[in-house]
Amino acid sequence: MTNPFFAAWTTPYEAPPFDLIETKDFAPAFAQALEQHVAEIAAIGDNLAAPSFHNTIAALERSGKPLRRVDMVFSQLTSAATNDDLQAVERDIVVLVARHWNSIFLDAKLFARIDTLHQQRDTLGLDPEALRVLERYHLDFVRAGAKLTDAERDRFGAIVERLATLGTQFGQNVLADEQETVFALTEAEMAGLPDFARAAAAETARDRKLNAPFAVTPSRSSVEPILHFARDRAVREKIWRAFVQRGANGNKNDNAKVIEEIVALRAEQAALLGYDSYAAYKLADSMAGTPEAARGLLEQVWEGGRTKAEADRSALQELAQAEGQTAPLEAWDWRYYAEKLRFARYDFDENALKPYLQLDAVVDAAFFVAEKLFGLTFTPRSDIVGYHPDVRVWEVSRLGQVVGLFYGDYFARAGKRSGAWMTSFREQSKLDGVQIPLIVNTCNFSKPPEGQVALLSLDEARTVFHEMGHGLHGLLSDVTYPRIAGTSVVRDFVELPSQIFKHWMEEAPVLARFTHVETGEPIPEDMLERMRAARTANSGFATVEFVSSAILDMDYHSRPMTGSVADFEKAVLASINMPREIALRHASTHFLHLFSGDGYAAGYYSYLWSEVLDADGFGAFTEAGDPFDPETAERLYTYIYSAGGKRDFAEAYRLFRGRDPQVQALLEGRGLVPAESDAA
Numbered sequence: 001m002t003n004p005f006f007a008a009w010t011t012p013y014e015a016p017p018f019d020l021i022e023t024k025d026f027a028p029a030f031a032q033a034l035e036q037h038v039a040e041i042a043a044i045g046d047n048l049a050a051p052s053f054h055n056t057i058a059a060l061e062r063s064g065k066p067l068r069r070v071d072m073v074f075s076q077l078t079s080a081a082t083n084d085d086l087q088a089v090e091r092d093i094v095v096l097v098a099r100h101w102n103s104i105f106l107d108a109k110l111f112a113r114i115d116t117l118h119q120q121r122d123t124l125g126l127d128p129e130a131l132r133v134l135e136r137y138h139l140d141f142v143r144a145g146a147k148l149t150d151a152e153r154d155r156f157g158a159i160v161e162r163l164a165t166l167g168t169q170f171g172q173n174v175l176a177d178e179q180e181t182v183f184a185l186t187e188a189e190m191a192g193l194p195d196f197a198r199a200a201a202a203e204t205a206r207d208r209k210l211n212a213p214f215a216v217t218p219s220r221s222s223v224e225p226i227l228h229f230a231r232d233r234a235v236r237e238k239i240w241r242a243f244v245q246r247g248a249n250g251n252k253n254d255n256a257k258v259i260e261e262i263v264a265l266r267a268e269q270a271a272l273l274g275y276d277s278y279a280a281y282k283l284a285d286s287m288a289g290t291p292e293a294a295r296g297l298l299e300q301v302w303e304g305g306r307t308k309a310e311a312d313r314s315a316l317q318e319l320a321q322a323e324g325q326t327a328p329l330e331a332w333d334w335r336y337y338a339e340k341l342r343f344a345r346y347d348f349d350e351n352a353l354k355p356y357l358q359l360d361a362v363v364d365a366a367f368f369v370a371e372k373l374f375g376l377t378f379t380p381r382s383d384i385v386g387y388h389p390d391v392r393v394w395e396v397s398r399l400g401q402v403v404g405l406f407y408g409d410y411f412a413r414a415g416k417r418s419g420a421w422m423t424s425f426r427e428q429s430k431l432d433g434v435q436i437p438l439i440v441n442t443c444n445f446s447k448p449p450e451g452q453v454a455l456l457s458l459d460e461a462r463t464v465f466h467e468m469g470h471g472l473h474g475l476l477s478d479v480t481y482p483r484i485a486g487t488s489v490v491r492d493f494v495e496l497p498s499q500i501f502k503h504w505m506e507e508a509p510v511l512a513r514f515t516h517v518e519t520g521e522p523i524p525e526d527m528l529e530r531m532r533a534a535r536t537a538n539s540g541f542a543t544v545e546f547v548s549s550a551i552l553d554m555d556y557h558s559r560p561m562t563g564s565v566a567d568f569e570k571a572v573l574a575s576i577n578m579p580r581e582i583a584l585r586h587a588s589t590h591f592l593h594l595f596s597g598d599g600y601a602a603g604y605y606s607y608l609w610s611e612v613l614d615a616d617g618f619g620a621f622t623e624a625g626d627p628f629d630p631e632t633a634e635r636l637y638t639y640i641y642s643a644g645g646k647r648d649f650a651e652a653y654r655l656f657r658g659r660d661p662q663v664q665a666l667l668e669g670r671g672l673v674p675a676e677s678d679a680a
């Protein structure tokens, strides 16, 4: 009955022994780990010897191992396999952890040592990586308030703690609205839905023990098929409304007040640190540098996206009328008629592709690309346990050496939040011998009934590649210091390894690996041609729903919020002439990126910023005439995937690409300008 966090892990590669970990273990594990870390930090600050890189920065890097061990496991469980008991523990723990880090960052003795080293940095004889780590630590402390006065520190600390609580509450509220609402549907109401969606909805009805053949919840994976295929307009409207209302239902899960408080506290936090706005504070540590630079890119893409969406809207409206819909086109009609328009224009039905996109084949294809580009091999390790029966584990090798473990958790379930993400149970480091990373990919695909194979949509297959790209950024990391390992890079660079990896999925040798679930035949060439032709079919919509969300994020964090959340959102959308038939990809009250933590706050634009890099970066392979060109792949490995935060990110990109990024490839990729190669 011992707490597994109090013992060494004797599992292969010291992987977390999930079969032994119980909810009740976390509180005592955190208590002990925090206490130990406090003692370690005090020893560094109280050291009588003059500060050195070794006794201060390297010592900080070596401290807090038990805390990281429990925290990384805890974070993934509270996101991907939570329940009421774990959520209760989470509400207490987040405050303790926030308070703990706050007291470290505001520790005057400790900061004095770091500051001294920072001033001496050019005379310490440090190698470039160590110098980067020293600069990073100094910046981390300054950005977390180390230079504040005593009175300011108290207020700053209170804000950080309160924000931790509010972020947790925000995420738990969204999950509750997604899980507590369920719509029972009849056979007739399911008309138009393809088999995969019917199977998933039937499974939900069984799961919830409903006396109905089908059921859906307002989570994205459940809603998307309804909006794309349900013939019954009233059903589409009902589900759409529940989807966009998540967190705004005036019930105990309502997030409006939570947002108001978060936004106000962040503005106050930024002001204490001497910034004009939270966005200015956030972007000071990014590639973009300023809110103006980020907004500039958003505006550059917005007009083209809106123009394309408006042209599509007219076509969709015509199509709806031709099918006998007399009412004007609404947001719950868009995806439904966009499917039909794609079919009419390109003779391409995405569902026809689905039988070829078996989950296992898509995952294998991502492994195949990782092998071709970087020499990785993946071996299943069914003896290593995950935190849920659906989690699978692979051992990853390169040049005959094991470089990490990869956990794949692909199916939606109760207790898992929406979306897809990569995380880790341990980061790579070489500080005290080689420590291999333990990397996780989490997705939310519908689980097929027992005995059937999981089939993905094209979008979902791209998600597998996207998350694998993040995974490789973690797995290939080859740095000495944990602080700059893998994905510990600035936010608007972190989506480069993920987004560029998606490009390979649509290369011929990869597509050739996808075979029909029943016939075993590869995808017919003419279907692939039609797929390519339809690539940007609905890109006006995709651009509008994304960029509007990114602008909303920037506005929340760069100007004073007046009025209610609903009014603020409405005013922002009016200011950019948002087409009324398109909704935000994430409305305020369930915008987890912004409010369930601060990772993507004033940072949602990052996906687009990174897209400039990934679209332009993949061009290096096109120009080399081979999607697996070994020299280009070697540079991609050296400067991007293995480099963590070793060097400045603009410089890293230049070393890979041979020049600065250009926005043209992004605009072409989204079909917002004609391809340069097509121009006369």
Ligand SMILES: [Zn+2]
Pocket: 466, 470, 495, 498
């Ligand atoms: Zn990503």
